[in-house]
Amino acid sequence: KFGNKKLPNAIIVGVKKGGTRAVLEFIRIHPDVRAVGTETHFFDRNHDRGLDWYRSLMPRTLEGQISMEKTPSYFVTADAPRRIAAMSRHTKLIVVVRDPVTRAISDYTQTLTKTPDLPSFQELAFLNQSQGLVDVSWNAIRIGLYALHLECWLRHFPLEQIHFVSGERLITDPAGELGRVQDFLGLKRIVTDKHFYFNRTKGFPCLKKPESSVSPRCLGKSKGRTHVQIDREAVEQLRDFYRPHNVRFYEMVGFDFRWD
Numbered sequence: 448k449f450g451n452k453k454l455p456n457a458i459i460v461g462v463k464k465g466g467t468r469a470v471l472e473f474i475r476i477h478p479d480v481r482a483v484g485t486e487t488h489f490f491d492r493n494h495d496r497g498l499d500w501y502r503s504l505m506p507r508t509l510e511g512q513i514s515m516e517k518t519p520s521y522f523v524t525a526d527a528p529r530r531i532a533a534m535s536r537h538t539k540l541i542v543v544v545r546d547p548v549t550r551a552i553s554d555y556t557q558t559l560t561k562t563p564d565l566p567s568f569q570e571l572a573f574l575n576q577s578q579g580l581v582d583v584s585w586n587a588i589r590i591g592l593y594a595l596h597l598e599c600w601l602r603h604f605p606l607e608q609i610h611f612v613s614g615e616r617l618i619t620d621p622a623g624e625l626g627r628v629q630d631f632l633g634l635k636r637i638v639t640d641k642h643f644y645f646n647r648t649k650g651f652p653c654l655k656k657p658e659s660s661v662s663p664r665c666l667g668k669s670k671g672r673t674h675v676q677i678d679r680e681a682v683e684q685l686r687d688f689y690r691p692h693n694v695r696f697y698e699m700v701g702f703d704f705r706w707d
């Protein structure tokens with residue numbers, strides 16, 4: 448076999464339901480990128496297994512190729528920033544962010560497919576809905592507090608080493624978002640609009656042809672689910688709840704994601 452296994456140069460660290468699979472599958476068609484297909488969960492659940500175990504999961508790379516993995520739970524794991532910095536403080540980090548309200552509903556919709564007898568979204572999201580009191584301890588809500596989590600990362604990494612992908616623009620303009628990801632990774636812009644087409648049946652952008660045997664044309668059924676309908680009142684209350692957090696996040700990263 449050609450090439451060596453090396454620790455990742457770049458990691459997609461989050462966020463859950465942000466569009467992390469799409470970014471990994473799209474960037475890995477680049478000839479200078481090799482990626483792990485599965486989520487390794489090394490910096491949260493499997494850290495005890497050690498760096499040699501982690502390295503063994505990596506794809507073989509030739510000189511000049513970068514290796515990547517994605518595990519969306521890292522973004523909300525308190526120990527992950529320190530652990531990744533201890534591996535290499537030069538690791539490039541990618542965070543795919545999405546409107547936290549839509550993200551929470553997407554997250555809940557996914558949990559519901561695994562556990563159908565779940566309380567309603569509103570029961571879980573609010574401690575007291577008439578008072579608009581949100582339960583920040585519920586994971587689907589907590590994950591969307593991006594500014595809070597980013598603070599932990601900024602204690603270990605400079606902002607320039609973290610690239611934020613808009614989960615919304617990833618759907619409306621995948622080539623544009625992938626262009627910026629390639630710039631951030633120091634790669635030639637090889638993945639372009641020529642690689643994508645909008646699949647009307649799927650309702651999402653897909654790859655025109657399988658560039659490699661591992662990449663599907665469209666992402667699987669678990670990507671792009673029909674969301675559970677949540678009443679407008681609850682959605683508005685959650686928008687009000689997240690607004691100040693979102694504004695703080697925009698200020699931290701210097702970009703307005705327009706989740707209003």
Ligand SMILES: Nc1ncnc2c1ncn2[C@@H]1O[C@H](COP(=O)(O)OS(=O)(=O)O)[C@@H](OP(=O)(O)O)[C@H]1O
Pocket residue numbers: 462463464465466467468469519553554614617618651652653665666669670671672
């Ligand atoms: N091209 C394309 N095809 C399909 N799906 C796309 C695409 N681009 C972004 N998305 C959005 O990705 C959402 C799933 O995000 P993740 O892959 O990060 O989910 S996970 O955390 O790994 O489970 C998924 O969320 P849901 O729509 O809620 O299912 C999609 O909206």
